[in-house]
Amino acid sequence: VLDVGCGTGAALAAAGEITGDVTGVDISPAMVERAREAVPGADLVVGDVAALPFEDATFDVVVSAFVVFFLDDPPAGLREWRRVLRPGGRIAMSTWNGPDERWSWERALRQEFAGEMPPELLPRIATQLERLARFDEPGKVKDELAAAGFEAPAVEPYILEFRFEDEQSWWDWSQSHAGRAAFDLLPAETVERYRARAFEEMQVCRADDGTFPRSYSALFATARRP
Numbered sequence: 001v002l003d004v005g006c007g008t009g010a011a012l013a014a015a016g017e018i019t020g021d022v023t024g025v026d027i028s029p030a031m032v033e034r035a036r037e038a039v040p041g042a043d044l045v046v047g048d049v050a051a052l053p054f055e056d057a058t059f060d061v062v063v064s065a066f067v068v069f070f071l072d073d074p075p076a077g078l079r080e081w082r083r084v085l086r087p088g089g090r091i092a093m094s095t096w097n098g099p100d101e102r103w104s105w106e107r108a109l110r111q112e113f114a115g116e117m118p119p120e121l122l123p124r125i126a127t128q129l130e131r132l133a134r135f136d137e138p139g140k141v142k143d144e145l146a147a148a149g150f151e152a153p154a155v156e157p158y159i160l161e162f163r164f165e166d167e168q169s170w171w172d173w174s175q176s177h178a179g180r181a182a183f184d185l186l187p188a189e190t191v192e193r194y195r196a197r198a199f200e201e202m203q204v205c206r207a208d209d210g211t212f213p214r215s216y217s218a219l220f221a222t223a224r225r226p
């Protein structure tokens with residue numbers, strides 16, 4: 001099993017429980033280090049999954065958890081993953097479905113603060129949103145997989161429901177993943193103003209028990225190399 005964009009090894013560890021023969025690739029040396037600690041038996045490689053250092057038809061399965069939309073050219077990436085699969089081998093890939101509309105105020109607030117961001121960042125954010133949108137519906141994911149030469153694509157949605165205890169828990173979470181990148185580029189005073197506004201706006205999401213429910217909706221896709 002090859003895990004492309006293995007990160008800290010979450011999917012790699014699960015695959016490693018099924019077969020002892022697992023390989024992970026990630027562009028971030030720090031991620032690869034974390035994956036090495038999490039899955040000591042895996043082969044781990046620092047590299048770009050858009051140009052894999054493997055022969056054609058090397059793997060039975062390619063796993064890709066929330067990675068394809070980070071590539072500069074997602075269709076070329078899918079074709080590259082197909083190349084390293086043996087005929088009859090399978091891909092299992094996850095992407096994000098649409099956002100939780102109860103939290104749409106977040107988009108509006110980010111829009112409001114966009115003018116305070118470094119201007120060179122805005123096209124990058126727009127490109128990233130476009131790439132996410134290429135894979136945010138089952139039909140789109142199936143079409144992308146078919147266009148890359150996979151057959152029998154199947155897509156299942158998966159919804160994760162969770163809740164924040166209070167406003168600060170939401171803020172700590174929002175600073176714990178890639179969404180923090182834009183905040184890191186803003187002056188501390190601007191971030192503080194954003195946080196105060198967000199704490200007001202998020203009251204529309206408060207449930208009767210005082211917590212803030214939220215869902216994350218993912219798509220799990222599988223397909224086969226002919």
Ligand SMILES: C[S@@+](CC[C@H](N)C(=O)[O-])C[C@H]1O[C@@H](n2cnc3c(N)ncnc32)[C@H](O)[C@@H]1O
Binds near residue numbers: 010048065067071
């Ligand atoms: C959202 S994380 C997912 C990590 C892991 N698959 C998981 O589900 O926990 C995306 C990962 O893709 C990696 N990545 C992004 N672009 C990449 C590329 N071109 N080549 C290799 N890895 C890449 C990042 O370094 C990051 O670890």
